[in-house]
Amino acid sequence: MRTNINLIRVSSLLSGVVFGLGMAISGMTNTQRVQGFLDLAGAWDPTLAFVMAGGIFITGTGFKFIFKKQTPLFSDLFHLPTKMRIDKPLIFGALLFGAGWGLVGYCPGPAIAGITYGYNSTLIFIAAMVIGMLITNPLSNIFSTVLGSSKANNAEAD
Amino acid sequence: MTMWFNGRIAGVSGILFGAISSSTTGSRADQPDTTTGTQTDKLWRILFILGIAIGGAIPALFSNDFLPPPPDASLPLLIIGGLAVGIGTKLGGGCTSGHGICGISRLSLRSITATCTFMAAGFACVFTLKHLFGG
Numbered sequence: 001m002r003t004n005i006n007l008i009r010v011s012s013l014l015s016g017v018v019f020g021l022g023m024a025i026s027g028m029t030n031t032q033r034v035q036g037f038l039d040l041a042g043a044w045d046p047t048l049a050f051v052m053a054g055g056i057f058i059t060g061t062g063f064k065f066i067f068k069k070q071t072p073l074f075s076d077l078f079h080l081p082t083k084m085r086i087d088k089p090l091i092f093g094a095l096l097f098g099a100g101w102g103l104v105g106y107c108p109g110p111a112i113a114g115i116t117y118g119y120n121s122t123l124i125f126i127a128a129m130v131i132g133m134l135i136t137n138p139l140s141n142i143f144s145t146v147l148g149s150s151k152a153n154n155a156e157a158d
Numbered sequence: 159m160t161m162w163f164n165g166r167i168a169g170v171s172g173i174l175f176g177a178i179s180s181s182t183t184g185s186r187a188d189q190p191d192t193t194t195g196t197q198t199d200k201l202w203r204i205l206f207i208l209g210i211a212i213g214g215a216i217p218a219l220f221s222n223d224f225l226p227p228p229p230d231a232s233l234p235l236l237i238i239g240g241l242a243v244g245i246g247t248k249l250g251g252g253c254t255s256g257h258g259i260c261g262i263s264r265l266s267l268r269s270i271t272a273t274c275t276f277m278a279a280g281f282a283c284v285f286t287l288k289h290l291f292g293g
Contacts, residue, residue, distance in 0.1 A: 017212050030226030093247065
């Protein structure tokens with residue numbers, strides 16, 4: 001099918017709603033449960049592992065069928081990450097992200113899903129996260145000195 | 159869903175960045191965007207993010223069981239954590255949805271490595287926070 005930008009917009013909104021519903025219902029928006037999941041040495045709460053496993057199962061099964069098609073429904077091609085190399089920015093970035101996730105209990109999706117709950121702490125976290133994303137490329141010189149690589153991983157798996 | 163309809167990875171951190179960054183500094187945004195025929199299309203990204211907020215709000219309207227408590231973190235921790243998540247997902251090229259769900263589903267070695275790394279960092283961080291500092 002030829003790219004239909006309006007259908008892409010509508011389906012993006014719907015995909016977001018489904019994603020947000022999933023986050024809220026599964027408990028991913030509850031930072032204490034997320035930290036409980038990450039707390040192996042404490043009263044470990046493994047339930048959120050099923051959310052992730054379920055997500056991978058559904059997505060993995062879905063991708064199998066989707067990639068058999070020539071193109072997506074509303075677009076003329078699949079946009080997939082092209083970078084294959086495991087490099088320092090990937091590892092360093094993942095370490096930093098994991099640390100922040102553990103500190104507060106939010107990763108990007110659930111933080112946004114929780115934006116309407118009326119907590120200032122959620123808004124502060126999101127603001128800091130957005131600032132972090134925006135300063136990464138301007139600060140890439142500093143990171144490149146640390147990591148010995150010239151640029152942050154652009155155009156990646158999100 | 160996003161892949162089926164639009165041919166895109168449903169990665170929140172990358173879509174969020176594409177939605178907020180200016181077209182000259184963006185990672186996605188500065189690449190020719192073939193879904194539109196124009197340089198960029200922020201609108202689908204903004205709508206996706208908006209959708210997440212709407213979807214997240216709906217269950218709490220029906221039951222307080224779906225209204226979680228606020229994050230249990232002090233102001234400095236919120237800011238440090240937020241910055242770390244922002245910089246980390248940008249540098250590492252993905253978060254839980256992009257690497258953890260979509261990436262592992264595609265059996266991407268990069269994503270599997272990233273997911274193991276951020277899970278390990280998350281475990282280590284909570285261990286330090288809850289058990290070494292007794293928070």
